[in-house]
Amino acid sequence: GAGVSQTPSNKVTEKGKYVELRCDPISGHTALYWYRQSLGQGPEFLIYFQGTGAADDSGLPNDRFFAVRPEGSVSTLKIQRTERGDSAVYLCASSAGVGGTYEQYFGPGTRLTVT
Amino acid sequence: AQSVSQHNHHVILSEAASLELGCNYSYGGTVNLFWYVQYPGQHLQLLLKYFSGDPLVKGIKGFEAEFIKSKFSFNLRKPSVQWSDTAEYFCAVTRNTGGFKTIFGAGTRLFVKA
Numbered sequence: 014g015a016g017v018s019q020t021p022s023n024k025v026t027e028k029g030k031y032v033e034l035r036c037d038p039i040s041g042h043t044a045l046y047w048y049r050q051s052l053g054q055g056p057e058f059l060i061y062f063q064g065t066g067a068a069d070d071s072g073l074p075n076d077r078f079f080a081v082r083p084e085g086s087v088s089t090l091k092i093q094r095t096e097r098g099d100s101a102v103y104l105c106a107s108s109a110g111v112g113g114t115y116e117q118y119f120g121p122g123t124r125l126t127v128t
Numbered sequence: 129a130q131s132v133s134q135h136n137h138h139v140i141l142s143e144a145a146s147l148e149l150g151c152n153y154s155y156g157g158t159v160n161l162f163w164y165v166q167y168p169g170q171h172l173q174l175l176l177k178y179f180s181g182d183p184l185v186k187g188i189k190g191f192e193a194e195f196i197k198s199k200f201s202f203n204l205r206k207p208s209v210q211w212s213d214t215a216e217y218f219c220a221v222t223r224n225t226g227g228f229k230t231i232f233g234a235g236t237r238l239f240v241k242a
Contacts, residue, residue: 016171017171046229046230048232053137053234053235054234054235055132055134055218055220055232055233055234055235056172056218056232057232058229058230058231058232061228061229068228069228069229071229072229104172106172111228112160112222112224112228114160114179116174116177117174117230119164119171119172119173120171121171122171
């Protein structure tokens with residue numbers, strides 16, 4: 014079956030611009046997670062959704078970052094006024110439920126480069 | 129705050145050598161523990177997980193990990209590595225209560241020489 018997909022696979026933008034990154038989870042998965050992975054580091058938690066609501070957004074670095082999941086399926090991570098330090102691979106994962114007993118399935122990521 | 133430490137950032141082994149990758153976490157409550165692997169050019173995928181019960185868990189491709197609660201450790205082992213095990217390995221922890229965000233370690237890059 015189809016896995017988690019993310020678009021675009023690569024995004025190059027200029028400092029100060031606005032970007033949107035999209036995640037399509039596995040059909041039927043209620044939980045969706047966003048991570049950011051910088052070079053040489055592990056994935057860093059940003060936010061996760063249970064259904065349409067953000068259950069924990071404590072990992073969002075500042076108010077330039079925002080994520081939505083209006084219908085409980087597709088999610089969009091939005092970054093305003095991008096900075097060079099935002100350059101990273103943004104990973105999305107989904108799972109059939111919330112909690113550590115549920116396996117997270119990861120997408121291929123979106124590589125964001127801010128010039 | 130929750131954190132995960134992986135002691136080895138880069139490991140180079142010859143085929144048939146034994147592997148042990150260290151992982152320690154800092155959280156006093158009940159946790160679920162994971163090892164994920166990322167092969168070159170592929171997505172992160174689950175290697176094995178521990179929730180409860182037998183502290184020695186077995187995963188795919190001959191990997192196993194042992195949860196030692198007193199040491200807050202969850203080390204990954206494989207008795208005999210293959211060239212195809214060349215990948216990056218990440219240890220991760222999820223709290224069992226009060227929020228389920230997952231914290232990852234920085235990763236260990238393993239290179240197996242043929």
